[in-house]
Amino acid sequence: MxxxxxxxxxxxxxxxxxxxxxxxxxxxxxxxxxxxxxxxxxxxxxxxxxxxxxxxxxxxxxxxxxxxxxxxxxxxxxxxxxxxxxxxxxxxxxxxxxxxxxxxxxxxxxxxxxxxxxxxxxxxxxxxxxxxxxxxxxxxxxxxxxxxxxxxxxxxxxxxxxxxxxxxxxxxxxxxxxxxxxxxxxxxxxxxxxxxxxxxxxPHGRWRFDFRGEANHAGTTRLVDRRDPMLSYAETVLAARREARLAGAVATFGKIAVEPNGVNAVPSLVRGWLDSRAEDQATLDTVVDGIEKAAREYADAHGVDLDVVRESFTPxxxxxxxxxxxxxxxxxxxxxxxxxxxxxxxxxxxxxxxxxxxxxxxxxxxxxxxxxxxxxxxxxxxxxxxxxxxxxxxxxxxxx
CATH class of the missing domain: 3.40.630.10 (Zn peptidases)
Structure with a gap:
């Protein structure tokens, strides 16, 4: 067989x-x-x-x-x-x-x-x-x-x-x-x-993080003028690792979509999917809340909008x-x-x-x-x- x-x-x-x-x-x-x-x-x-x-x-x-x-x-x-x-x-x-x-x-x-x-x-x-x-x-x-x-x-x-x-x-x-x-x-x-x-x-679930910035030319846009959602996303990935480690849980950004997805373009959208799991509900809530709080702080710092959607959840x-x-x-x-x-x-x-x-x-x-x-x-x-x-x-x- x-x-x-x-x-x-x-x-x-x-x-x-x-x-x-x-x-x-x-x-x-x-x-x-x-x-x-x-x-x-x-x-x-x-x-x-x-x-x-x-x-x-x-x-x-x-x-x-x-x-x-x-x-x-x-x-x-x-x-x-x-x-x-x-x-x-x-x-x-x-x-x-x-x-x-x-x-x-x-x-x-x-x-x-x-x-x-x-x-x-x-x-x-x-x-x-x-x-x-x-x-x-x-x-x-x-x-x-x-x-x-x-x-x-x-x-x-x-x-x-x-x-x-x-x-x-x-x-x-x-x-x-x-x-x-x-x-x-x-x-x-x-x-x-x-x-x-x-x-x-x-308990475990999947959350979608949509970071929305402004598309622009990678070669002519000054760093200080950019609204780059990739920066906020990257910092959030690190935050997920930190929050999970502190709580004894797991958190993973394993899937990403980028628009317009060009080598020479500042992205207008970075969409990342978070998978997080913990031994109990309270710990999982702590981890996901901590990741979202950090993501919003990073988004604000870079002039980026953020939407977070829970796509699935199993208690x-x-x-x-x-x-x-x-x-x-x-x-x-x-x-x-x-x-x-x-x-x-x-x-x-x-x-x-x-x-x-x-x-x-x-x-x-x-x-x-x-x-x-x-x-x-x-x-x-x-x-x-x-x-x-x-x-x-x-x-x-x-x-x-």
């Missing part, structure tokens, strides 16, 4: 993946998912929001156990973020069938669409729509960098954009969702454990206590060892769905801690350990 999926959407120059929602690479990944489902005799379907499902047993019975993740990527992302969870879900089913495991509850595998938000700027679109956390109007307003709207992209890929929306009936059929994911950090590497259990997802997610404890119990049963329970600053579909149904996450060790990069990795032994752990957990849930 891994060898078949690995070439899809891989960029020959960077070595990273460009599997963006509703593109050709995404379609290839979706075709791969369907083939895996059909090869195992599972009932395959696509829901109103473009999420893919593969079912063993009738999901209409309710109380289903579901595993999976996503197949899309960030720009030049790694091979493991998302796909490891989908591949592991199919592999766990194979493992359970090999054991002759009994399923008393329906079992499903899911590929949620547009989890990374790389194309339209909003993460977890598929699960947000299903959970009713993204309105149809807001989804229809999403636009990519080329001006293509989400409805246009969906229609071009053969999906009906007018059908999207909350899917409460489907989610009500699910009794538990378990998402396996490569760890996006080094906690397991430092502890020496191949697999861990998630405790919570930090802290505490995973279901009973399900989390069950995962830790099952994983520690054979070894007698305490299973690491980890918090994470990365968002996931499991976090979005946690408000609607019991969810939990397993992490597989990442020896470098690098993620959202071609350097993202996990050893084959650890991946196998993750599959077996997921199979153990699913077997326990499916027989209840």
């Amino acid at each position: 891994w060898r078949e999926l690995a070439p899809i959407g891989r960029h020959c120059g960077s070595g990273g993946y460009r599997r963006f929602a509703w593109t050709g690479a995404d379609a290839e990944c979706r075709a791969w998912f369907e083939r895996q489902a059909v090869a195992r005799g599972l009932a395959y379907e696509v829901d109103r929001n473009g999420n893919q499902w593969a079912w063993l047993g009738d999901p209409a019975r309710g109380d289903a156990v579901v595993a999976g993740s996503h197949l899309d990527s960030v720009p030049d992302g790694g091979a493991f973020d998302g796909p490891l969870g989908v591949v592991s879900a199919f592999a766990a089913l194979d493992e359970l069938r090999g054991r002759g495991a009994r399923f008393d509850r329906p079992f499903g595998i899911v590929n949620f669409g547009d989890e990374e938000g790389a194309r339209f700027g909003l993460a977890c679109v598929g699960s947000r729509l299903a959970a009713g956390q993204l309105t149809v109007a807001a989804a229809h307003a999403l636009t990519d960098a080329d001006g293509v709207t989400l409805p246009q992209a969906m229609a071009a890929a053969g999906h009906d954009p007018d059908a999207i929306g909350a899917d409460r009936e489907r989610l009500d059929r699910i009794g538990a969702f378990v998402e396996l994911h490569v760890e996006q950090g080094r906690a397991l590497d430092l502890s020496g454990d191949p697999v861990g259990v998630a405790s919570a997802i930090w 802290v997610v505490e995973f279901d206590d009973a399900l989390r404890d069950e995962l830790a119990r099952v994983l520690g049963r054979d070894t007698g060892l305490k299973v690491p329970v980890l918090g994470t600053g990365a968002g996931h579909d499991a976090g979005i769905l946690s408000a609607a149904l019991p969810t939990a996450m397993l992490f597989v060790r990442n020896p470098t801690g690098v993620s959202h990069s071609p350097a993202e990795s996990a050893t084959e032994d650890d991946c196998v350990a993750g599959v077996r752990a997921l199979a153990d957990v699913l077997e326990g849930l499916a027989r209840k």
